[in-house]
Amino acid sequence: MAISELLQDKLALLPDDPGCYIMKDEEQNILYVGKAKVLKNRVRSYFHGTHDYKTTKLVSHIYDFEFIKTSSEKEALLLEINLIKKYRPPYNIMLMDDSSYPYIVLTNETYFRVYTTRNPQKKKDMVFGPYPNAQSATEMVRIINTLFPVRKCVHIPKKACLYYHMHQCNAPCIHEIDLEENGKIKQKIKQFLQGNTKEIISELESKMQKASENLQFEKAKQYLDSIQAIHHIEEKQLIDFKDGKDRDVFGYYEDKGYISFQGFFIRKGKLIGRSHQVQAVYEDSMEAFLSYIMQYYQSHPVVKEILVPEKTPVEILESSLQTKVKVPAKGEKKYLLDLVIENAKEAHEQKFALIQRKEQDLIDANEHLNRICHQKINTVELFDNSHISGTHNVSGLVVYKDGLPDKKQYRHYQLKEYKSDVDSMKEVVYRRYFRLLMEQKKMPDLLLVDGGKQQIQAAKEIKEQLDLPFQIMGLVKDDKHTTRALMDENLHEIELSKQDPLFFLLTRMQDEVHRFAISYHRNLRSKAMTRSILDSVNGIGPKRKKALLKEFKSIKQMKSASVEELSKIVPYEVASNLYDKLHEEM
Structure with missing residues (x-):
């Protein structure tokens, strides 16, 4: 590939030192961060010699780069990790392990708790894990909290809770606990989490037998389920080092x-x-x-x-x-x-094989779209409008780059009072691209509208008015509201086979923009409903509204509450008025 004069000049200045390099696109967005023992050799290698498709694709987007010299390879490694964490470049992002595994925490408190977390923080607590199987971690905590009367609440309350009445908590909130016995329970839990399960299994078997003899078959079944769960967890521990180390x-x-x-x-x-x-x-x-x-x-x-x-x-x-x-x-x-x-x-x-097939399908879909448009299509933008009987008229914009969603570029729009779908399309297209013009930002290569002839003509009218450079196409639906064809600006239909990778790509795009727009619409509608009901009840101001939503989470849960339950948060008279209003409006 031809190298720009800017890149040639900067490549000549690369030092022989270790450091990090930062690849950027034409808009100075960071594409990739890497490290190198020798910056000159590593960065130059991207622009010389032959590469596979994905590396060639990365290089084709590189317009500029920066480098940061470090005094050692270790410093370069640490700097690279910090830069990736800060900028999350698209070509590095798969290396980030966002789905952190759960741990089990045994807290360092007199009246301790046992719980799962993906982010253990207190150094004095005992931490066990990680558990790549989250279900196993949850099951172990459930067994512990069922078998041992340990504290369940985050903060010790002033009165006993349901767990005390179920004999699953000693209720340190109202009772003085035998600290020696409490310590023994903690030691048992620690041993269990370290893999010494024989004692607990023996206790469970004894309780199961006793429950069975007392004809408490449901309770016996619960003990049996716990025993089987422990065995299931143990079966996965195929390797056992005698030194017992982590x-x-x-x-x-x-x-x-x-x-x-x-x-x-x-x-x-x-x-x-x-x-x-x-x-x-x-x-x-x-x-x-x-x-x-x-x-x-x-x-x-x-x-x-x-x-x-x-x-x-x-x-x-x-x-x-x-x-x-x-x-x-x-x-x-x-x-x-x-x-x-x-x-x-x-x-x-x-x-x-699966990854290669998916990548090839994406390549084929993009190439087919390029052929249809008679040009290289890198960025595609899609709009979808949503409203109910003209209320909460909104639009969602999603952006795809090389066939993949670029969620950082997604946008929401609250539109003017609804008149027609055509007017909504004109408004959102004008607002989006007038702003890009004013900010001198790069335009997409293709605008896809979620509709046929009328939507295309509406978008085309704005395109001509603002003298925009991109192409416009519409997603033509069948009677089941699924994409069956593309329609170009001249209103010519381009049929797509349901086996065509482009068909699947366009369907995913359509589903994504619809999801994005409708979720925003529902969110606005829910907020408006909350405001309209709570604000219309005498005696409910911002403070009480906040307290009600904190307790009941949603209007739906509020509606399910009795006047007595509501009166725990607000005065009884206000609770009664709210109850009447909720059932009148909803």
Whole structure:
């Protein structure tokens, strides 16, 4: 590909030092952040030689770049992670592990609690996990809270709650608790969470037998379900290290331009779960592996020992994470690492075919759209309007780049009083593109309107009025309101086969813009309904309105409440008036 004069000049200035580079598009949006031992060699490699499709696609969008020199490779690694976290570039985003795994927390309090969280914070609390299977973590907490009379509430109340009456809480709010007995219960829970389940299973079996003898078969079944749940959780703990330590094991497998990461999580010597991710790789595979590990520990506590494959720069990881990082050469740790890498390879081969097919479908869909439009289509924008009998007239805009949604560019519009769908389309198209003109921002390549002839003509009228450069097309529906064809500005229909990847892409776009517009409409309608009802009741001001919504969450729940329940929040007379108003209006 031809390199612009700007890029040629900047490539000539690259130093031989380590650091980070930041790739930008024509609008100075950050596309990609990478690190390098030698900035000059790494950045130049993007613009010379041959690349696969996805790297070529990235490079085709690069208009400019910046670089930041660092004094060491470690500093470059830490800077890269911070830049990715700050800017979340689209070509890095798959490396971010947003779906952080749940942990089980045993709080460091006299009257302790046990709960799940994805973000353990207090260092003095005992934290167990992570649990990649969230259902297992939830089930373990449910068993603990059912079997042991531990505190359930976040803040100790002034009176006993339902759990006390169900014999699932000792109620420290109203009783003085035997601290020695409380300590024994805490120790039992700790042992259970560390994998020592025999004592609890024995207790459950004893209670199940007693319940069965007393003909309490429903209670006996509950005990049996808990026993089976514990066995089910234990079955997943296939690896058991005698040293009983916490460690994480990471490996990877790279092939065909994609990299597969695998992580095993060992807690108290037992394998409690694993994670797996496959994504495109735009850099050296070891650099991507380091970045993955560093990003993982951005949202997870660092363990005392991490096992990694050979050739991993252990010193950099140890210095950055302040923990022990090892490359095992033999024994059960080497066996475990080999198992992780083998799992990465197997999962990679299983998933790669599906990823490749999806990517090829997207390429085919984009190429078909390019042929129809007789030009390269990078950015597509779609509008959908929503109202009920002319009220709460709104529009939603979604933006797709290279066939993928760019949610940062989505926009909502509250429109003027409804007259017709055509007038609504004219208004939102004018407002959107007049603003882009005033702000001198880049226009889309294609505007898709969710409708046929009338909607296209409405959008075309605004296009000619503002002298806009993009093409306009409409999504033509069948009698089931699903897309069957495209219509161009000259009102010619272009039929689409239901097997065509472009058909599926356009259908996804249509569903997405409809979802976005209707959700905004419902939100506005709900807020208006809340305002209109609560504001019309004498005695309810901003303070009481806030208290009512905090307690009942929605008008629907408020309507289900009795006058007595409402009167716990507002005076009885006001509660009675509100009750009448709710049932009169709704």
